[in-house]
Amino acid sequence: MYQSFEFGSQVSMVAPFTWKLTDGKRKQPCGLLGNVDLSLLYKASVHGYQASAFHQRCDRQGPTLLVAYNRSGYIFGGYTSVDYTQSGQYITDREAFLFSFQGKIPVCIKVNSGYNARIDDAGQLCFCYNNQPVVLNQRGNAFSVNTTTMYGNDTQLTECEVYKVKQIPQISAIHKQWRNVLWTAKAELMEMIRNHKPLMMSVSRVRILMIGPVGAGKSSFFNSINSIFMSRITSKAMSGSAGTSLTTQFRTYPVKDGREGKPLPFVLCDTMGLEEQTGAGLDIEDISSILQGHVPDRYKFNPMAPFQHNEQRVYRPSSLQEKIHLNSLSKLTLTKADEACPLVEKDLQSLYVSSYIKSKVQEVSSRLGVPVSCVLPVKNYSQELELELNYDYFDDIRPVEANPK
Template sequence: MAPIASDLPAEQREQLCGLLGNVDLTLLYKASVHGYEASAFHQRCDNQGATLLVAYNNSGDIFGGYTSVDYTQSGKEIADKEAFLFSFRSGNLLCIKVKSGYNARCDDAGMPNFGQQLYFCYNNQPVVIYQHKDCYRQFIFNPDTLYGNNNQLTECEVYQIKQTLQVSFKEKPWRNILWTAERREELMGFFRSHKPLLSSVNRVRILMLGPVGAGKSSFFNSINSIFMGYVTSKAMSGSAKSSVTTQFRMYPVKDGHERKPLPFVLCDTMGLEEQSGAGLDIKDISSILQGHIPDRYRFNPVTPFQPDEQKSSRPASLLEKIHCVVYVIDATKISLMSEKLEEKLTSVRCLINSLAIPQMVVMTKVDEACPHVQKDLQNVYASSYTKMKVQEVSSRLGVPVSCVLPVKNYSQEIELDLNCDVLLLSALHQMLRLADDYLDDVDSF
C-alpha cells in the first residue's frame, strides 16, 4: 500500500521542524483518508508520544497545535508546558505558547482540543471551533490572527514527532560564540577599560526603545546584575498592558562593590504603543535623541516635552545626546506586531536615520520563543527558528541581520547564569562598537 501523501508544504515543514529542534515528522492521521470521527483519530494517534496537529482551511490558512504528552483518552486535564499553537501568517510562523501554570488540553475521547478553547474536527465535522470563556484562557490568541476566522477545514493531519541525533543540531551554528567563563571575563574587561573615542564624551549614551513589555527595563537590570555579581532589580519592570516605565531614566552602571562607573549609560523610556495619544510620543523621542530631556522627566502621552526657551535656544553638547539606539523586541510577539505599531517604528527609524545615529535590535525572550533554546540557551545560534525570527525582525525594522542580537534577560532567576551573561554582554559589546563608530564619524567633520 502506497504511503499517504502529506499536505504540509516543504517550507512550512522546515520551519516547524526548526521550531521543534532536530525532528522528523511522520504522518499518523489524515482526516480525509481515515475519517473525521474521534475514534479514527484515537486509533491512530493514541500513545504515540509528542504530536503535531496541522489543519488547513478553505482560505488557505495553515495552523494547528503541538503537544509533548500522549493522547490516552484518560479524561484528565493535561499539564504540558511545551504545548503551543501555531499559524503561518504572511509567510511567517506565529507561535503561541501555553500560559505558565495552566493546563494545555483535556485528554478526553473526542477530537483534539487545546486549552478547551480550540477544538479540531468538532462533532466529527471538518470544522474548527473556538470557545471564548474567561475560565479557559490557556492560550492568548485572536481567531482572526490564527486562522482568518474561517472555521471550515479542508484537511486535518496529525504527525508524530521523532527526535533525531542532538549532535547534528549543534554542528553548524549560524553564528559563532564562546560559551566560557573566560569569554565572559574578557567582555567584562573590555567594558572596564573602554574609553569613548572623544575625550569630551566620558560615557556613551544608549537609548532603549520598544513596545510595552518587551523588556527594556529588564535588560538594564540584567546588565547591572552581571557587574554587581548578583541579580538586581533597580529599574521597575514587569508585565502590564500599559508601560511600567513612565519616566525618562538614565541608568549608569557601576562595577561591583567598588562602584566604579563604567563608560556607558542605558537610557530607559516609556514603551511604544500603537494607539495615538498612548505610549511614548515620537516628538519626545526627538527631544531625547538631541539631549533636551532631563533624567527622571515624567512622560505625558498627550503633551510632548516642551523645553524652556533658554535651553532650547542652544544645542545640547555631544555628551548629552544619544550615541546609539537599541530597539528591544520580544521574540514571542514579532509575528503579532500590528501594522500601526510597525508604522510607528518605521517613523522612529526614519527620525533616527536623519540624525545618523546607529541602530540595532536586542531580541528578548528567545528561550520562550523556541523550545529547543529553552532547554539549552547555547542552542540559540544553532536554532533555525531563532535565525528565522532574527531575519523577520531585520525585515520589519529595516535593521541589518548582523545588528539583531538575541538575549535572555534575568526575570525569574535568583542567581547569575554564564550563558545569559555571555549573550547579554555580547549585545552590549556591539552597542559600544556602534557608539564608537558614531563618535568617530562626528569627529571627522
C-alpha cells in the same frame, strides 16, 4: 490542549494521503521543535473526523504536531510531547505550545505558568468541534489565545492533520551553529566593557537609547545588564507584562561595577514603549528630543503631546555628554528568544543552533535594513531568582557568521 475528540463526520477515502504542509511551511514548525523528522499519522479529509479514526492512528505515538488549515489561509495548531491515551486525566506538558503561521510572522504560545496543558480527551482549542470542520476556543487559562492572531476568527477548517514528531540526534551541536560564539568568554567580554573609553575626551559615559514596542523587554534588558555586573538579581527598572507600557518616564540608568564599584562607561536610557495607534505610547517626536539631550531624567511622557522645551523651568543647552549620537541603527536586540523557541527555552546554548531563531534574525535584518551580524538574540532575566552563566553571555561586537547562506 488543542485537540477535541468530538469527531463525527463520514470517512472519506477520495483525497490522496499526501501532506498538505508544504516543504516551505514545514520548516516553520520544525524551527520551533529543533532538528526533527515529521511523519503523517492522520489526515481528516482521508480518515474522517471520527474520534475512533483519530485515536487509532495517533494514540501512544509519542510527541505529535497537530496542523489545521482554514478558509482564510491560516495554518495553526499545537504540539504536545505527551501521548494521547484517552485517559481523561489532566496532562502536564511544559513543552507544549500553540502556533499560527500567517504570512511571514509565526506566532508561538506556550503554556501559562501553573496550568496543565490539556485534559487527555479535551482541550482549550477544540478542532472538528461538534462533528464539524470547525475550531472552537473554549477560553481556558492554559494558553493566552488571541483568536484574531491565531486564525483570523475564521473557525471553518479545510483540513486537519497530525504528524508524529521524532527528534533527530545531532552528532555535534557545534557543527550546526549558524553563528560562531564562545560561551566561556564572559570574563573577557565584561572586562572589555569596563575598559571601554569614548572617543571624545569630554564624554565619560556614552548613552545607549533603548527603543522598542510595548512588552519588548527594554526595562528587563537593563535589569539583566545591571544584575550581571552587580552579581545578583536586581529589578531597579519596573518591568512586566501589560497591555500598555509600564514605563511612563524617561529614565537614565547608570550601571555600577558591583555594589561598591565605579560607574561603567555607559548609561542605558529607557523609554516608553512604542504603540501602533495614535495617542498611545511614545511620541516619535520625543525620540528626536531625547537624541538632542533635551529630555531630563524622570520626564513623564505624554502620548497625546510631544516634549516641549518651554515646559522646563530652566532651559540650558545640552552638553555632549547628554546627547545620543545616532548615525545608523548599530545593534538590535531580539528579546525573549526563549519564549519564541522551545529548543532555546530548554537550553539557551541552542540559541545559535535554532533554525527558527535564525529565520527571525534574518527577518529583522531584512525589514529594518541592518546586517544580520547586528541583530543579537537575547534572553532577559525575568523570573529567575539566581544568576545563570548562560544568560550572562554578551555577544561579541563583531560576531562572525559561521554559515551566511
